[in-house]
Structures are given as C-alpha cells and as structure tokens.
Amino acid sequence: MKRSGFVCAALLVIAAGVTGCAENPTTPSVTPSTSWKNAPADAASTVITTAETAAVATQAAVDPSFLKFDKMSAKLTPEHEQQLMSLLPQLKEAKAITLRGYCYKKDIGNAKSAALARAASAERFLVKQGISKKKFIRRFNTEDAEHAVRIEISK
Structure with a gap:
C-alpha cells in the first residue's frame, strides 16, 4: 500500500506540474505545503482507493x-x-x-x-x-x- 501511495502521489505531482507548465510556462512551479508524510491517513487512503478503482476500470476498458x-x-x-x-x-x-x-x-x-x-x-x-x-x-x-x-x- 505504501508503494501505491507513493506512486499515486508522484503521478499527482507530475500531473499538476505538467498542467501548470501547459498553462503558463514562465511561472515557477509551486510545491505543495503539506508533505505526504504529514497528510491525514484517511485522505491518502481515499486517493489510493479512487486511483486503484480508476486503474481497474481503465484496464478493463483497454484489455478485457x-x-x-x-x-x-x-x-x-x-x-x-x-x-x-x-x-x-x-x-x-x-x-x-x-x-x-x-x-x-x-x-x-x-x-x-x-x-x-x-x-x-x-x-x-x-x-x-x-x-x-x-x-x-x-x-x-x-x-x-x-x-x-x-x-x-x-x-
């Protein structure tokens, strides 16, 4: 679970950075004020659960x-x-x-x-x-x- 949480966090940070670059490439990236180590446990598990559910649905659509x-x-x-x-x-x-x-x-x-x-x-x-x-x-x-x-x- 820890590995999945890290992967989800990394993907979210990358997605946020890519979105920010696409909108305004000259603006420096903003780092989140809360680290994943200090984030509430229930919030992290909600992200993981949602991400895992989406991954299963996507996999089923791509390759049944x-x-x-x-x-x-x-x-x-x-x-x-x-x-x-x-x-x-x-x-x-x-x-x-x-x-x-x-x-x-x-x-x-x-x-x-x-x-x-x-x-x-x-x-x-x-x-x-x-x-x-x-x-x-x-x-x-x-x-x-x-x-x-x-x-x-x-x-």
Whole structure:
C-alpha cells in the first residue's frame, strides 16, 4: 500500500506540474505545503482507493482479457465477471483457452498456488457459462509483479 501511495502521489505531482507548465510556462512551479508524510491517513487512503478503482476500470476498458486481483484474493468480482462475459462469444468459438494466473512471489508465500487458484476461479465461472472444460489450459507466472489472470485465446 505504501508503494501505491507513493506512486499515486508522484503521478499527482507530475500531473499538476505538467498542467501548470501547459498553462503558463514562465511561472515557477509551486510545491505543495503539506508533505505526504504529514497528510491525514484517511485522505491518502481515499486517493489510493479512487486511483486503484480508476486503474481497474481503465484496464478493463483497454484489455478485457486481463483480470486484476487484489494481492490476497483469488475470488472473482462482479467486474471480473463482466469482463469475462464480454469475451464469451470469442471464448465459445476458441479451440483452446489458456488461463495464466499471476502472483508475485515476493508478495505471497505460496505464489504458485495463488496464481493457479485465480486461473481456476476464472475457469469455474466460464464452465458455468457453457464453455467446455476440455478447452482450458492453466498456467502460472510468479516472476512478474502482477496479481491477475490473463486469458489467451487460440483459434
């Protein structure tokens, strides 16, 4: 969470600086009077929550075949189910579907099991939607700093 807060803070500062430069390039940049270390905890968590929610929504719009999970979760959310439903016509026509679960090994003790559990959650949902279980191949990735499932469709 601390890393996410830092990234959000850095992005906000950069965005504010870029906006300021675009409006008036000769005006010196203004530094915030409150440092992030002294900011109220609830304000910082609100920014993080809003930023994380926006990031998930943006990711779903850009790539519906990539389902991002919370670090400690393998449970599908309603947003994940919507993403999977949007892919359903392509998945029904696919010859093979690879579900690659991601779990970063430096974040979770048994990352391989967590990654495969995420892939299994997506598979169970898709089987309930009428896709043959024989089409699925489960893989895992514990090297990338992701907590997600990537759906790869083979035609």
